[in-house]
Amino acid sequence: MEKQKGLVEVSAERAWKFLSSVKLAVALLIILAIVSIVGTVIEQNQPPEKYLMEYSRATVAVLDFFGFFDMYQTWWFVVLLFLLTANLTVCTLDRFPKTWSIIKAPLRPIEDEALKAVPFKKEITVQGGIDGAKKRSAEVLRSGKYRYLESSTAESTQFYTQKGVYSRLGVYITHVSVILIFVGALIGGVFGFKGFLRLDEGTQSQVVSVRNAPKWDAIMSAFGVRESRVKINPATGEKTLPLGFFLKCLDFEVDYYTDPRTSRLMGMAQEYYSILSVLDESGRPLIDQLRIEVNDPLTYRGITFYQSSYGVVPGVRGAILLHIRQKNRRSMVETILIEPGSDTYVPSIDRRIKVVGVALFGERDPSTGQVMYYRPRNNEFINPTVELEVYKGRKGKTPLYRTQVMKMDIMAPYMPEEYSIEYLDYWGVRYTGLQVTKDPGVWVVYVGFILLCIGPLIAFFGSHRKLWVRIQDKKGRALVTVAGSSNRNRLAFEREFNRIVDEISRQDERRE
Amino acid sequence: MELLLWEVTLHWASVVLYVTAGVIFSIVTVFGKDRLYLWAVRISFAGLVPHSAAILIRWIASGHGPYMLRYEVLSSNAWVFIVMFLAFAAKVRKIRFAGMIVLPYAFLTMTYGLFSNPEIKRLPPSLQSIWLVLHVSFYKLAVGAILISVAAAIFYLVKERRGESGVLIRLPGLDALDHYSHRFATFGFTFWSIGIISGSIWAHQSWGRYWGWDPIETWSFITWLFYGFYLHMRFFFRWTDKKAAWLVIGCFLLSFTTAFVIPFVARSVHSSYFT
Numbered sequence: 165m166e167k168q169k170g171l172v173e174v175s176a177e178r179a180w181k182f183l184s185s186v187k188l189a190v191a192l193l194i195i196l197a198i199v200s201i202v203g204t205v206i207e208q209n210q211p212p213e214k215y216l217m218e219y220s221r222a223t224v225a226v227l228d229f230f231g232f233f234d235m236y237q238t239w240w241f242v243v244l245l246f247l248l249t250a251n252l253t254v255c256t257l258d259r260f261p262k263t264w265s266i267i268k269a270p271l272r273p274i275e276d277e278a279l280k281a282v283p284f285k286k287e288i289t290v291q292g293g294i295d296g297a298k299k300r301s302a303e304v305l306r307s308g309k310y311r312y313l314e315s316s317t318a319e320s321t322q323f324y325t326q327k328g329v330y331s332r333l334g335v336y337i338t339h340v341s342v343i344l345i346f347v348g349a350l351i352g353g354v355f356g357f358k359g360f361l362r363l364d365e366g367t368q369s370q371v372v373s374v375r376n377a378p379k380w381d382a383i384m385s386a387f388g389v390r391e392s393r394v395k396i397n398p399a400t401g402e403k404t405l406p407l408g409f410f411l412k413c414l415d416f417e418v419d420y421y422t423d424p425r426t427s428r429l430m431g432m433a434q435e436y437y438s439i440l441s442v443l444d445e446s447g448r449p450l451i452d453q454l455r456i457e458v459n460d461p462l463t464y465r466g467i468t469f470y471q472s473s474y475g476v477v478p479g480v481r482g483a484i485l486l487h488i489r490q491k492n493r494r495s496m497v498e499t500i501l502i503e504p505g506s507d508t509y510v511p512s513i514d515r516r517i518k519v520v521g522v523a524l525f526g527e528r529d530p531s532t533g534q535v536m537y538y539r540p541r542n543n544e545f546i547n548p549t550v551e552l553e554v555y556k557g558r559k560g561k562t563p564l565y566r567t568q569v570m571k572m573d574i575m576a577p578y579m580p581e582e583y584s585i586e587y588l589d590y591w592g593v594r595y596t597g598l599q600v601t602k603d604p605g606v607w608v609v610y611v612g613f614i615l616l617c618i619g620p621l622i623a624f625f626g627s628h629r630k631l632w633v634r635i636q637d638k639k640g641r642a643l644v645t646v647a648g649s650s651n652r653n654r655l656a657f658e659r660e661f662n663r664i665v666d667e668i669s670r671q672d673e674r675r676e
Numbered sequence: 677m678e679l680l681l682w683e684v685t686l687h688w689a690s691v692v693l694y695v696t697a698g699v700i701f702s703i704v705t706v707f708g709k710d711r712l713y714l715w716a717v718r719i720s721f722a723g724l725v726p727h728s729a730a731i732l733i734r735w736i737a738s739g740h741g742p743y744m745l746r747y748e749v750l751s752s753n754a755w756v757f758i759v760m761f762l763a764f765a766a767k768v769r770k771i772r773f774a775g776m777i778v779l780p781y782a783f784l785t786m787t788y789g790l791f792s793n794p795e796i797k798r799l800p801p802s803l804q805s806i807w808l809v810l811h812v813s814f815y816k817l818a819v820g821a822i823l824i825s826v827a828a829a830i831f832y833l834v835k836e837r838r839g840e841s842g843v844l845i846r847l848p849g850l851d852a853l854d855h856y857s858h859r860f861a862t863f864g865f866t867f868w869s870i871g872i873i874s875g876s877i878w879a880h881q882s883w884g885r886y887w888g889w890d891p892i893e894t895w896s897f898i899t900w901l902f903y904g905f906y907l908h909m910r911f912f913f914r915w916t917d918k919k920a921a922w923l924v925i926g927c928f929l930l931s932f933t934t935a936f937v938i939p940f941v942a943r944s945v946h947s948s949y950f951t
Contacts, residue, residue, distance in 0.1 A: 186908060186912045186913075189908060190905055190908050190909060190912075190913075193901045193902075193904050193905040193908070194901075194905055196901055197898045197901040197902055197905070200894050200897060200898050200901075201895075201898055203889065203894060204891045204894050204895060204938070204942060207942075207943070208889065236889045349887070358884070358885065421798045424739075430798070432798050432800070433800065433801060434798070434801065435801050435804070436801060457801070458801035458802050458804070458882060459801070459802065459804065459805045459878075459881050459882050460881075461881070461884070468884055470882065470883055470884045472883060599883055599884045600884070601884035601885065603884075606880065606886070609886060610877075613873045613876065613877065616869055616873060617869065617870050617873060620862070620865060620866040620869060621866060624862040624863070624865075624866060653859070654855070655852065655855050
């Protein structure tokens with residue numbers, strides 16, 4: 165008696181059948197595409213007022229209920245992605261053994277029955293007998309880089325060969341790549357986080373504010389395994405996560421484009437960068453003064469800091485850094501620091517230097533040498549320019565001279581004495597905005613990326629081609645039957661097949 | 677200013693040559709005047725000379741490749757499409773019919789670009805990456821292949837409707853048209869995938885995320901899904917004939933929407949290349 169199948173077995177079988185169906189796959193592709201379109205039509209993650217301006221109150225309520233304002237993170241969208249991945253996985257497991265057995269199956273000489281069904285077939289009679297035909301066929305196959313096998317029976321000899329068996333793996337490589345990308349994204353979502361860190365020049369932080377708190381942390385704390393590491397500021401609702409080390413911003417700088425024709429500065433940033441140090445609890449540097457810029461981040465203990473934005477810290481005076489250089493000994497350089505509006509005595513030259521004013525964008529008129537000031541957009545430090553007054557000794561009342569120094573100058577500034585003053589930095593007034601992420605799944609995703617480049621190339625541009633050449637004796641002449649098949653790109657194979665047939669018969673003519 | 681004048685003049689010279697070549701390609705395809713084919717190819721090559729010069733001048737003057745603003749993008753796209761078509765047509769003679777679609781598409785979009793702002797735009801820091809070059813190049817190759825694919829699909833539908841009547845008699849058979857349409861769609865799909873991937877790697881390097889559901893990013897993904905749909909329908913459900921041709925045309929329209937419509941209607945990190 166046949167054993168009755170249990171409920172579990174039956175449902176497992178059904179689930180497997182459901183998930184291994186290609187119909188499900190194509191349905192999911194279409195559904196994902198359509199809901200993704202919806203997600204671009206409704207602008208995502210906007211403030212509620214904006215939605216109320218565009219849609220009626222009732223529509224907003226319905227859309228909000230289904231999560232259409234943050235659609236790509238909703239449970240149902242993630243479920244769709246999960247389903248597609250499960251579908252791909254099951255399809256792969258379901259079909260792969262069969263493909264593998266085709267790959268591993270040894271090629272055999274073709275039989276009469278199979279010869280009838282083979283898609284490409286041609287019979288030619290060749291003069292010069294069996295041996296001549298054998299030699300010629302072997303030559304043609306060798307010159308086409310075919311590695312063939314030979315088998316003989318009483319009435320016939322066969323050469324048979326195949327190429328590109330492993331191209332059958334291309335489709336699996338492609339599908340596995342998609343699975344890996346999804347799994348990698350999942351690992352990143354569960355164990356990683358995304359955050360932001362604003363560091364003013366000269367300050368440090370050991371916490372980062374996070375948007376997506378690590379799910380793993382939430383799960384562990386929910387089950388009471390360990391306390392959550394995420395701290396919520398009750399006043400602002402800001403979530404922070406400890407880094408486990410200190411990150412310090414030593415300096416932040418922006419370089420601006422110059423117009424190649426006029427060599428004048430343009431207000432557009434060419435590059436911006438931060439000098440960062442990683443410090444341990446006692447302030448000892450673990451990474452000392454590393455420069456990061458856009459597209460070139462810093463990674464420490466799996467946490468990566470990306471240069472993403474910058475700005476001016478409100479209500480801060482900062483400091484002007486200047487170089488004092490002796491004119492007769494150019495290597496003698498001294499760095500001094502002055503707050504805007506105040507002055508500093510420099511003993512080596514016995515002068516008091518006062519910073520009268522600072523402008524963010526100063527430019528010298530090339531003909532008159534006059535300095536002009538502009539107001540840059542967004543407080544960009546396009547060409548910081550400092551107005552200086554120099555006094556004699558500690559107590560001098562009237563300035564000896566006035567001058568301006570700037571970051572980029574087209575001529576030498578007015579320096580009447582035996583030293584020159586150079587602009588170095590306007591420091592402590594800007595902050596660097598860092599995108600902070602931890603994503604332990606990214607390497608899985610990258611492996612997926614590599615496979616997604618390779619997979620389609622193999623699947624579409626390779627093909628599994630088989631070729632048989634059978635030689636029989638027909639009253640002293642050789643009857644040559646060429647047969648072949650290809651699982652893909654038939655037209656290209658047809659050309660190749662015809663060329664082989666041609667060559668076998670053409671060589672024959674040349675000989676005689 | 678003088679340089680820009682040169683550049684625009686060279687561009688217009690190439691447009692004139694492409695229009696001529698496009699007309700001859702059409703005559704060859706519609707009336708089967710095979711003798712003229714070589715002239716169409718020669719004139720296309722002649723058009724590539726001033727076109728390449730114009731692109732090169734701009735490249736040197738701007739200090740970056742042609743991937744900012746409609747003017748540069750559409751011009752370099754046209755260049756890639758024409759070079760790709762000529763290269764494939766040299767190897768596979770049967771696809772010469774695609775010239776009737778590829779050339780007009782190239783010179784029409786290019787002309788549209790020529791009427792837009794030709795001012796040189798500097799690259800912001802985030803765009804200074806080798807991945808930008810790969811990202812842009814692969815999408816251009818993808819669309820080049822997609823164009824040939826859609827040309828085959830269009831001619832499939834025309835031939836299917838008109839049968840073997842008078843004109844268009846020199847087109848390859850329906851099977852061959854179907855084959856080329858599929859073949860070039862697979863090229864397009866492969867390049868499109870690599871385009872998405874290189875963009876992802878770049879975004880990860882720049883912002884620490886490889887996917888952000890940016891509108892153009894999402895539309896690129898939608899196009900990719902539809903190509904996936906097409907490939908599966910073809911392989912498993914034998915959608916090879918008219919249905920496949922319509923799907924290929926649909927996929928082309930999606931790719932067109934992704935690249936050239938969404939930048940106008942949605943706010944996107946990609947906008948700078950086109951608006």
